[in-house]
Amino acid sequence: MSDVEAPPSRNPGEPVFVIPCDSYEKDLLTGKIGEAMQAIGLTPLMLNGKRIAVKPNLVIRKDPSIAATTNPVFLDAFLSWLESFCEPKDLVLAESSGGPYTEASLRAIYRECGIQRAVETHSIRLNYDVSSKSVSAPSGKACRQFDLITPIEEADVIFNLSKLKSHSLTRMSGAVKNTFGCIPGLTKFEYHARFPKNDLFQSMLVDLSDLLHSSRTVIDLQDAIIGMEGNGPTAGTPRKIGVVLCSRNPFCLDRIAEAILGCPGETGMLKEASERGFCPERADEVVSLGADWQEYVLSDFKAPDSRVSLSSALSWLPNLFGGKVYAWFEPRPVIRKKTCVGCGECARSCPVHTITMVPDRKGKRHARINPDSCIRCFCCQELCPFRSIDIRKNPVLKGLAALRR
Numbered sequence: 001m002s003d004v005e006a007p008p009s010r011n012p013g014e015p016v017f018v019i020p021c022d023s024y025e026k027d028l029l030t031g032k033i034g035e036a037m038q039a040i041g042l043t044p045l046m047l048n049g050k051r052i053a054v055k056p057n058l059v060i061r062k063d064p065s066i067a068a069t070t071n072p073v074f075l076d077a078f079l080s081w082l083e084s085f086c087e088p089k090d091l092v093l094a095e096s097s098g099g100p101y102t103e104a105s106l107r108a109i110y111r112e113c114g115i116q117r118a119v120e121t122h123s124i125r126l127n128y129d130v131s132s133k134s135v136s137a138p139s140g141k142a143c144r145q146f147d148l149i150t151p152i153e154e155a156d157v158i159f160n161l162s163k164l165k166s167h168s169l170t171r172m173s174g175a176v177k178n179t180f181g182c183i184p185g186l187t188k189f190e191y192h193a194r195f196p197k198n199d200l201f202q203s204m205l206v207d208l209s210d211l212l213h214s215s216r217t218v219i220d221l222q223d224a225i226i227g228m229e230g231n232g233p234t235a236g237t238p239r240k241i242g243v244v245l246c247s248r249n250p251f252c253l254d255r256i257a258e259a260i261l262g263c264p265g266e267t268g269m270l271k272e273a274s275e276r277g278f279c280p281e282r283a284d285e286v287v288s289l290g291a292d293w294q295e296y297v298l299s300d301f302k303a304p305d306s307r308v309s310l311s312s313a314l315s316w317l318p319n320l321f322g323g324k325v326y327a328w329f330e331p332r333p334v335i336r337k338k339t340c341v342g343c344g345e346c347a348r349s350c351p352v353h354t355i356t357m358v359p360d361r362k363g364k365r366h367a368r369i370n371p372d373s374c375i376r377c378f379c380c381q382e383l384c385p386f387r388s389i390d391i392r393k394n395p396v397l398k399g400l401a402a403l404r405r
């Protein structure tokens with residue numbers, strides 16, 4: 001593809017529109033979303049008669065108040081704007097959450113995340129087709145073949161509605177990470193097993209985002225009104241951020257989001273995207289429109305425990321120790337036996353099958369992790385419905401990090 005034909009997602013000069021917004025008020029949000037779409041150059045002609053898929057973040061079956069999933073009011077406001085703006089041929093909400101991708105699980109997710117109620121007054125249909133299609137990604141660097149859920153693969157236009165959160169594996173979850181929910185259910189764990197090294201996994205995420213964005217029109221709209229800090233994407237705590245971000249380049253958008261979270265340059269997928277020329281290396285090099293994002297930077301945004309400080313402490317260990325010893329230093333998932341109910345969700349989600357269910361002395365079942373084969377993907381922590389998996393930092397590493405402060 002020549003430079004002239006490069007899609008917006010590969011253009012590091014693609015603007016990001018920043019909308020100040022500190023509450024979920026539907027009418028206010030509807031107006032602001034319309035303003036942002038106009039600012040990034042979206043027209044009804046680009047959408048009329050098209051098959052449109054709306055891709056929210058429904059990573060886990062939880063009440064929206066915990067801020068792990070797309071806020072229903074945000075979705076309601078977005079749909080109100082969309083329906084007043086264009087006349088699509090088809091409009092479908094499509095997402096593959098963290099667990100199994102079945103009609104029953106989709107029904108439960110839509111209900112418990114407040115999505116079913118949010119769409120009641122809209123013409124959008126909720127997807128129950130659990131088929132998927134294999135798609136080749138000739139430009140992929142880490143991965144050249146992806147399984148995509150059918151409504152996403154068939155869409156002419158995708159609205160990628162991400163939620164800004166911390167993330168135990170990838171540091172942050174935003175526009176780029178949200179596209180991982182286009183991979184069907186448990187197949188996602190196969191990707192974790194195929195790309196066990198974090199940098200390779202994040203390179204694969206760039207391939208996936210690039211594939212989706214370069215093969216159709218994708219608009220990225222990010223809910224950063226209330227995000228999640230700490231042990232995201234599901235076990236952290238809600239945190240007010242106060243903005244909505246919009247762009248046609250997910251890498252530029254996330255570059256600004258990353259800076260807002262106070263961790264500029266720490267996200268592997270954005271480093272990879274910069275190296276490929278898809279976005280600038282620094283947030284202040286991104287073209288931003290609307291409000292000044294620098295006013296929203298959070299210097300005290302809590303990082304996930306998995307990050308103790310691979311960057312601060314490990315980085316100054318001699319290279320000699322960077323190999324085998326590294327694994328010993330890495331934070332690892334630990335089962336909190338007191339609250340573990342033995343549901344087995346973590347064992348089902350572990351891509352390398354290193355979790356077993358065992359009885360304790362009283363016969364109560366709980367999960368046990370074999371640390372030797374754990375690849376530190378943190379899928380188990382992400383998907384434990386009872387927040388019974390902690391990320392334990394190596395005490396030596398904690399000490400080293402403290403010494404450096």
Ligand code: SF4
Pocket residue numbers: 335336339340341342343344345346347366367383384385386387388389
């Ligand atoms: S750790 Fe969580 S997911 Fe695993 S068995 Fe216990 S409660 Fe279930």
Ligand code: SF4
Pocket residue numbers: 333349350351352353354355369373374375376377378379380381
């Ligand atoms: S135990 Fe948890 S962190 Fe380790 S490989 Fe399995 S799912 Fe990933």
